Amino acid sequence: MRRILVLFAHPALQKSRVQRELARAVRALPGVTFHDLYEAYPDFDVEVAREQALLTEHEVVVLQFPFYWYSTPALLKQWQDLVLEHGWAYGREGRALHGKLLLCALSTGGSEASYQPGGSNRSTIGALLAPLAQMAHLCGMEYLPPFVVHETYRLDDAALAAHAAEYAALLAALRDERLDLAVARAQARLDTKLPALIG
Numbered sequence: 001m002r003r004i005l006v007l008f009a010h011p012a013l014q015k016s017r018v019q020r021e022l023a024r025a026v027r028a029l030p031g032v033t034f035h036d037l038y039e040a041y042p043d044f045d046v047e048v049a050r051e052q053a054l055l056t057e058h059e060v061v062v063l064q065f066p067f068y069w070y071s072t073p074a075l076l077k078q079w080q081d082l083v084l085e086h087g088w089a090y091g092r093e094g095r096a097l098h099g100k101l102l103l104c105a106l107s108t109g110g111s112e113a114s115y116q117p118g119g120s121n122r123s124t125i126g127a128l129l130a131p132l133a134q135m136a137h138l139c140g141m142e143y144l145p146p147f148v149v150h151e152t153y154r155l156d157d158a159a160l161a162a163h164a165a166e167y168a169a170l171l172a173a174l175r176d177e178r179l180d181l182a183v184a185r186a187q188a189r190l191d192t193k194l195p196a197l198i199g
């Protein structure tokens with residue numbers, strides 16, 4: 001069984017609808033440690049030793065966040081800047097994260113069609129997440145295709161509930177080693193064709 005650490009970053013949870021529902025679906029799953037970064041560090045004063053210890057104790061790291069200005073909310077960047085130290089996370093001696101899996105689980109206001117070369121956002125989500133993919137690579141982690149919920153402003157309650165259930169199923173499959181990683185690696189995103197990926 002893989003232990004999963006969800007690093008959740010939403011700066012305005014009281015206004016959240018989509019991420020709140022995704023969080024609700026996974027926070028009590030057995031084998032999942034749900035860590036709300038804005039709750040833990042409202043002053044951005046990230047405790048490096050605590051975060052490194054948490055990372056060490058888990059085999060899968062999930063970055064869960066609303067897409068803000070084509071990137072993560074600021075505290076997740078602060079977390080990266082402080083926690084992923086040279087000589088610990090990367091560099092010749094930095095092997096603490098080697099072999100772990102990294103998954104981004106994000107929601108976007110923009111539609112799937114807008115995240116195409118000819119769309120209003122001009123780039124795919126995969127291309128825009130390249131810094132996180134490269135972060136994983138530099139740290140010796142395996143970067144998985146992202147789980148994405150698009151068009152958050154248009155999602156009705158039934159569609160949102162379906163996405164939340166799918167997200168929970170994905171984390172449970174990752175935990176139980178039921179996700180076919182060889183097939184998953186070939187996908188652009190993990191939210192499409194999920195049943196085919198889960199044994």
Ligand SMILES: Cc1cc2nc3c(=O)[nH]c(=O)nc-3n(C[C@H](O)[C@H](O)[C@H](O)COP(=O)(O)O)c2cc1C
Pocket residue numbers: 010015016017018019020065066067068069070071106107108109110111152
């Ligand atoms: C400050 C800010 C920046 C945002 N930037 C983007 C963006 O770059 N691309 C996008 O598709 N949506 C963007 N959005 C929309 C959010 O991604 C969307 O509202 C969020 O995923 C919905 O989740 P929630 O209900 O949990 O807040 C932005 C929203 C805010 C408030």
